[in-house]
Amino acid sequence: MADAFPAVRTWVFEEIHESTHHNDDSDRFTALRNAMEGDASVALVHKHKSGALASRPAAGNAGRVYVATDGGAERAFFDDGTVWWEAPLLDSTPAQGDLPYFDGDKYALLPLGSAFQGLRVNAAADGFEWADDPPIRKVADETVNNSAALQDDDELLFAIGANEVWLMELAAFINEADATPGFDWAFTGPAGTVNTVALMALYNADGTIVQGAIPLLTGFGASLAVDTSVLSVKGIVRNGATAGTIQFKWAQQVAHASNTKVLLDSWLARRRVA
Numbered sequence: 001m002a003d004a005f006p007a008v009r010t011w012v013f014e015e016i017h018e019s020t021h022h023n024d025d026s027d028r029f030t031a032l033r034n035a036m037e038g039d040a041s042v043a044l045v046h047k048h049k050s051g052a053l054a055s056r057p058a059a060g061n062a063g064r065v066y067v068a069t070d071g072g073a074e075r076a077f078f079d080d081g082t083v084w085w086e087a088p089l090l091d092s093t094p095a096q097g098d099l100p101y102f103d104g105d106k107y108a109l110l111p112l113g114s115a116f117q118g119l120r121v122n123a124a125a126d127g128f129e130w131a132d133d134p135p136i137r138k139v140a141d142e143t144v145n146n147s148a149a150l151q152d153d154d155e156l157l158f159a160i161g162a163n164e165v166w167l168m169e170l171a172a173f174i175n176e177a178d179a180t181p182g183f184d185w186a187f188t189g190p191a192g193t194v195n196t197v198a199l200m201a202l203y204n205a206d207g208t209i210v211q212g213a214i215p216l217l218t219g220f221g222a223s224l225a226v227d228t229s230v231l232s233v234k235g236i237v238r239n240g241a242t243a244g245t246i247q248f249k250w251a252q253q254v255a256h257a258s259n260t261k262v263l264l265d266s267w268l269a270r271r272r273v274a
Contacts, residue, residue: 050074059084101128135269141175142262148255150186156248156268160189165238165274170248172231173263181260182253185231189247192240228263236273246270 049057053068053075062081067074077084094100097112099119104126113119113130122129138155160166174183189195237246248268252260 056084099128103127133271135169135267138262138264138266141264144251144260146252146255146257148181148184148252150184150249150251153248153250153262156262156266157245158268158270159243160193160237160239160246161243162241163239164272165236166246166270166272167236168234168246168268168270170231170233170266170268172248172250172266174229174231175261175263176229176258177260178256178258180254181256181258183229183231183250183260184253185248185250187233187237187246187248189237190239190242190244192242193237193244193246194240195235195237 049064050067050069052070056066056068056077059079059082061079064079065087066077066079066084068077076087078087094109095111098109099112100107100109102108110128110130116132116134117130118133119128120131120133121127136156136158138153142154144151156170156172158166158168172185176183187195250262
C-alpha cells in the first residue's frame with residue numbers, strides 16, 4: 001500500500017498561505033515606508049517628502065508631494081510629471097465665504113465681509129479688504145426752518161485722506177413748504193482741496209432747470225417752486241496734504257419761518273480713484 005502524507009500536505013498549504021499574508025503585509029509596510037521617505041519610484045502613488053526648498057528633487061514623477069519647511073511657513077508643491085506646482089496651505093480653517101489670498105509668506109484667509117460691501121486693494125497695496133462702497137443714503141428727512149446759515153447735512157458726507165482723489169455724485173431731494181426761502185447749498189473739504197464739477201443741475205418739480213454748473217466747493221442759492229425739487233451734482237475732488245471730510249451743507253437761501261427739507265432717500269455716491 002502506498003504511503004500517504006496528509007500532514008505534510010496540510011503543512012505545505014498552510015505555510016504557503018501564511019507566506020502570502022506575510023508578503024502582503026511586507027508590501028504594505030514597504031509602501032508606507034516609501035511614502036514617508038519620499039521614494040521616487042513611479043510605481044508608488046502616495047509619495048511625500050519634506051525638507052529645504054533647495055533640496056527638492058527635479059520634477060518628473062507625477063503624484064509626488066514635496067513640503068518645503070524652510071523660509072518661514074511650510075509650502076507644499078505637487079509634481080504633475082513635468083513641473084512642480086505650489087499648492088495653497090491655509091493658516092487657519094476656512095469658514096463659509098472666506099477668500100484665500102497669499103500674504104507674501106503663506107496663504108491666509110480674508111473673512112467674509114458684511115452685506116453690500118465691496119472688495120478692494122488695501123492702502124498698502126499688499127492685500128485686500130472689504131469696504132463700504134455703496135452710496136450713502138439718507139434714512140430720514142432733515143429739516144431747516146428760518147435759517148440761511150449753511151449747516152452740515154447729518155448723513156451726506158465722507159472721509160478723505162491726504163492727497164486722495166475721489167469721484168462723487170449727489171442726488172438731493174428737496175421739499176419746500178413755501179416758495180419764499182429758496183435753497184442754498186455747498187460742499188466743504190479740508191484745506192487745500194480742489195475740485196471740478198462735471199455736471200450740476202437743480203431741477204424744479206416741473207423739470208425746469210433753475211441752476212447750471214458751478215464750482216463744487218462754492219455752492220449756490222436758487223429759488224424753488226413749492227414742491228419737491230432735485231439737486232444733481234457730479235464731480236471730482238482732489239485733496240491736498242490734510243485729511244478731513246467732504247461735507248454737503250445746505251440752508252434756506254433767505255431765512256423764512258417755513259420748513260425746507262432734504263428728504264429720505266437722497267444719496268451721495270463716492271469712489272476713490274487715486
